[in-house]
Amino acid sequence: MTIDLGRGLVLRNPVMTASGTFGYGEEYTDFVDLAQLGGIIVKGTTLNPRQGNPYPRMAETPSGMLNCVGLQNKGVPYFINTIYPRIKDFDTNVLLNLSGSTLEDYVRGAEMINTLDKIPAIELNVSCPNVKQGGMAFGVTCAGITQVVSEVRKVYHKHLMVKLSPNVTNIAEIALAAEAAGADSVSLINTLMGMAIDAERRQPKLSMVTGGLSGACVKPVALRMVWQVAKAVKIPVVGLGGISNATDAVEFMLAGASAIEIGTANFIDPAISAKVADGMRDYCERHGFQKVSELIGALEG
Amino acid sequence: MKQIADFTLVGKECYGTSVLLRLRDEQPLPEIVPGQFVQVRVDDSPSTYLRRPISIHDVDVANHEISLLVQMVGEGTRHLGAANVGDQLNLVLPLGNGYTLPTKGERVLLVGGGIGIAPLYYLAKTMALKGVKPTFLLGGKKAADLVRVDAYSSIGETLITTEDGSLGEKGMVTMHSVWQQRQFDKIYVCGPKRMMMAVADIARANNVWCEVSLEHMMACGLGACLCCVEDTVEGNLCVCKEGPVFNTRRLKW
Numbered sequence: 001m002t003i004d005l006g007r008g009l010v011l012r013n014p015v016m017t018a019s020g021t022f023g024y025g026e027e028y029t030d031f032v033d034l035a036q037l038g039g040i041i042v043k044g045t046t047l048n049p050r051q052g053n054p055y056p057r058m059a060e061t062p063s064g065m066l067n068c069v070g071l072q073n074k075g076v077p078y079f080i081n082t083i084y085p086r087i088k089d090f091d092t093n094v095l096l097n098l099s100g101s102t103l104e105d106y107v108r109g110a111e112m113i114n115t116l117d118k119i120p121a122i123e124l125n126v127s128c129p130n131v132k133q134g135g136m137a138f139g140v141t142c143a144g145i146t147q148v149v150s151e152v153r154k155v156y157h158k159h160l161m162v163k164l165s166p167n168v169t170n171i172a173e174i175a176l177a178a179e180a181a182g183a184d185s186v187s188l189i190n191t192l193m194g195m196a197i198d199a200e201r202r203q204p205k206l207s208m209v210t211g212g213l214s215g216a217c218v219k220p221v222a223l224r225m226v227w228q229v230a231k232a233v234k235i236p237v238v239g240l241g242g243i244s245n246a247t248d249a250v251e252f253m254l255a256g257a258s259a260i261e262i263g264t265a266n267f268i269d270p271a272i273s274a275k276v277a278d279g280m281r282d283y284c285e286r287h288g289f290q291k292v293s294e295l296i297g298a299l300e301g
Numbered sequence: 302m303k304q305i306a307d308f309t310l311v312g313k314e315c316y317g318t319s320v321l322l323r324l325r326d327e328q329p330l331p332e333i334v335p336g337q338f339v340q341v342r343v344d345d346s347p348s349t350y351l352r353r354p355i356s357i358h359d360v361d362v363a364n365h366e367i368s369l370l371v372q373m374v375g376e377g378t379r380h381l382g383a384a385n386v387g388d389q390l391n392l393v394l395p396l397g398n399g400y401t402l403p404t405k406g407e408r409v410l411l412v413g414g415g416i417g418i419a420p421l422y423y424l425a426k427t428m429a430l431k432g433v434k435p436t437f438l439l440g441g442k443k444a445a446d447l448v449r450v451d452a453y454s455s456i457g458e459t460l461i462t463t464e465d466g467s468l469g470e471k472g473m474v475t476m477h478s479v480w481q482q483r484q485f486d487k488i489y490v491c492g493p494k495r496m497m498m499a500v501a502d503i504a505r506a507n508n509v510w511c512e513v514s515l516e517h518m519m520a521c522g523l524g525a526c527l528c529c530v531e532d533t534v535e536g537n538l539c540v541c542k543e544g545p546v547f548n549t550r551r552l553k554w
Contacts, residue, residue, distance in 0.1 A: 023525035027542075030303040043527075051537055058520055058528035060351050065520060069527045072537055215350055267351060267521040268342065270393060271305055 001281060001292045003038065003259050005236045007184045009121045009159035011038030011093060011259055014292055015249065015277040018240050018263035019044050019097035019123060019163075020069065022273075024087050031270040036277055038259060039093030041123050042083075046098075047105040047112075049075040059196040059205035064215030064242070065264060066194050068208040071099055071128055076109045080116065088118035097163070099125040103138075106148055110156040120158055124149065124183075127165030127190035128212075139165040139190075142177040153182035161238060164188040164229070171225050172232035179233045187238035187261065188229060189222045215264040218242045223255050230256020230297060244272070246279020253280075253295035302331055303396065303523075307389045311366065316448035319372045319416060320382040321358070324390060326365045333360050334399030335424035336514055336546045339369065340522040341381060342391040349377040352393065354519045354541070356420040356491070367394075370448070372416035396522050397545045400424050400489055400512050405432045407486040411457075412438045412474055412500050414492025415446055418453070420514060421491060425456045436460065436485075440474035440496070443467050475499045485509060501549040511549045515540045 001013035016039040022028055025040045034040065052072025059066045074082075079096070087094055096119050100106040106124070113122055126139030126148055138144040149162055162178040164171060166189035175186050191212025196205040222241020230237045239257030243249050244265040252260045262273045269275070284292055312323030340352035359368035373382040384390060400420075403409045409428065411421045418439050425435040435457040441447045444467040453459045461469025462477050470477050474496060480503060490500045491514040504511035517529040517540040524542025531540050533551050538544070 020527075021521070021525060023523070027521075027523040027525045031305060043525075052527065052530070054532065055530050055537075056518060057530065058518055058526070060349070060518075062348055063350050065350060067520070067526070067528055072527050072530070264520075267526060269305070270303075270521075270523065 001277070001284075003293060005159060005161075005185050005238070005258060007159040009093065009184070013038045013277045014253065014259040014280065015273055016041055016093075016095070016238070016259060016261045017266060017273050018261040019125070021263040021266045024083055025090055025094070026087065028266070028270055032274045035091040036274040037092045038277070039095055040090070041095040041097050041261065042087070043073055044071050044097045044099045044125050044128065045073045045076055045079050045109070046071055046100055047076050047109040049073065049078065054207040056205065056207055057211075059211065061194070061196060061213065061215070062217060064213055064217035066196055066206060066211035066213050067191070068206045068211035070208070076112050080112060084116060084119075088116070093120050094118060095121045095123050095161070097123045097125050099128055103148060103151055107151050107155055110152045114156050114158065121161055121184075122152075122156060122158070123161045123163050123187060124152060125163050125190070127163055127167075139174070140168050142173055145174055145177045146181045149178050149181035149183050159184045161185045161187050163190055165190050166221060166225055166241075167193050172228045175229040175233050179235050183235060185236040185238055185258070186229060186233065187240060189218070189225050189241045192218055192221065214242070216242045216244050219248060223251060226252055226257050227255040227299075243276070244268075246276045246283060249276050249280055250283050250295060253292070254297070254299040256297040256299075258293070258296050303393065304331055305391065305393050307391050308367070310384050310386050310388045310390060313384070313386055317445050318374075319370060319448050321449070322369045322371060322381070322384065322390075324367055324369065324392070328365065330360065330362060330365055330367065331395055333357060333367070333395045335402075335427045336399030336420050337395040337397050338522075338545060339367070339392045339394040340396060340519075341369070343377045343380050344391070346376060346380040349380060351520055352522065353377045353381065354396070354516075354522055356514070356545075357395070357423055358419045359423050359426070370416065370419040370422075393522060397541055398543070400514070400546050401548075402431060403428060403433050403487045407433060408484065409433060409435050409487045409489065410438055410479075410485040411435050412440075412488060412490045412492070414440045414474060414496040415442075417492030417496075417514070417516075418447070419491070421489065422449070422453060422456070424489060425453070429456055436479075438462070438474050438477055438479060440492070473499070475503060487511075490514070498554045501552070501554060504549060512546050513549060513552070514545045515547060516545065
């Protein structure tokens with residue numbers, strides 16, 4: 001079930017948990033043996049602490065949810081001093097999702113994370129839709145992504161995964177720019193910008209009016225984008241967006257993903273990530289695949 | 302330890318827009334503290350994607366049973382209320398931090414508003430076992446909003462207010478005559494936020510210890526998604542993980 005994403009990032013199976021949906025892993029250890037996962041991607045972290053946006057930050061939608069959490073986190077130094085010692089010996093890959101509002105913040109954060117032995121990769125978040133300076137400014141243009149990825153690449157020497165925004169006109173172009181700037185892989189999709197209104201009160205349901213849509217409802221969009229990007233780039237693609245079971249995960253692999261992330265589904269079934277890993281193994285046995293990597297891009301017709 | 306389990310609905314009592322669900326697990330229950338809650342998965346309801354956080358109304362350790370008092374306010378809770386005896390409900394439990402129990406000899410008041418009375422029942426039962434005699438002050442808009450009053454009365458003195466005067470004293474819980482007549486060492490509150498803020502004001506004015514249970518919209522219930530935050534003196538805290546019970550000293554209200 002092993003997947004090698006390159007530059008030292010080897011997953012024991014293709015299943016990781018998406019940033020912002022799995023805390024620091026500690027919140028889920030009653031439900032999941034982390035050794036059953038390929039990796040966990042911990043909460044989006046910025047160089048300096050952020051309080052995030054006011055409540056309400058969440059609105060339920062048909063088969064999904066909107067959030068405008070706004071990157072609430074205690075900053076990279078707090079992560080290094082307080083959280084990292086607690087989670088560094090988890091028996092899985094622990095990736096850090098790094099976000100920022102300025103180029104300098106990204107570079108400084110990446111430099112600091114580079115020193116942590118047990119963090120094999122950064123997922124560079126250039127696509128948070130919920131804060132004015134959430135990095136999405138970098139993630140929606142080829143020039144922006146080229147700039148941030150190439151600067152981080154200079155100081156970060158381990159696996160650099162770049163998380164792409166779906167809120168663009170041509171995601172393949174953005175992915176190609178990330179690849180050319182030195183990304184080792186791309187992950188997609190981050191949430192889709194959306195909005196919810198309470199008609200009775202004639203008010204927005206979210207404190208920031210708009211938020212990021214996730215959950216089962218985004219899967220067809222995510223699957224299409226993964227397929228487009230996988231055809232365009234040579235680096236591995238990590239697929240996410242609405243994956244709720246092993247079949248969904250297999251579909252993303254067939255569309256060209258080398259690994260997948262489980263996000264919002266963790267909220268509905270806290271044990272889903274391990275179940276998806278088991279289910280993918282069953283699928284491979286049932287269909288006679290010797291290695292799960294044989295599924296990558298194996299879409300027929 | 303938190304767990305996910307399928308419970309069987311073994312008893313159901315309807316009270317207008319509220320329903321009491323008695324749920325049994327095959328396995329022994331984990332230790333549950335008064336004030337904790339469960340996340341219930343709502344099956345076969347297309348518009349309900351997330352679990353619903355519901356406070357624990359009662360626990361029967363011997364029979365592996367918990368009771369939930371659910372007010373049917375939206376599609377998700379209406380779906381839960383429509384469950385039939387014999388149906389399975391998938392729960393994640395126990396979640397959050399409970400109330401701080403009083404010590405013997407302390408005078409305690411349990412203030413509940415509307416469906417917010419739900420967690421106070423198990424809280425009072427637990428106190429009574431420790432030899433503390435609780436007094437309830439329960440409020441609703443009208444008599445029909447206050448359910449299972451007899452059950453509450455069997456544990457402790459039960460004072461009531463209704464806004465239309467159809468039961469107990471007329472007015473809000475904060476207007477009840479008990480506030481003028483007696484003093485308490487600890488006040489426990491659960492109900493609508495405005496009512497809890499008003500009770501917290503009284504407690505603060507009298508320098509009385511007070512804990513409230515907040516109800517925010519949640520996604521994960523585990524402290525991972527950071528959706529259900531309350532702006533506290535310690536910054537934004539997750540109601541699901543740091544709460545739902547907070548001492549009013551920690552809150553900005």
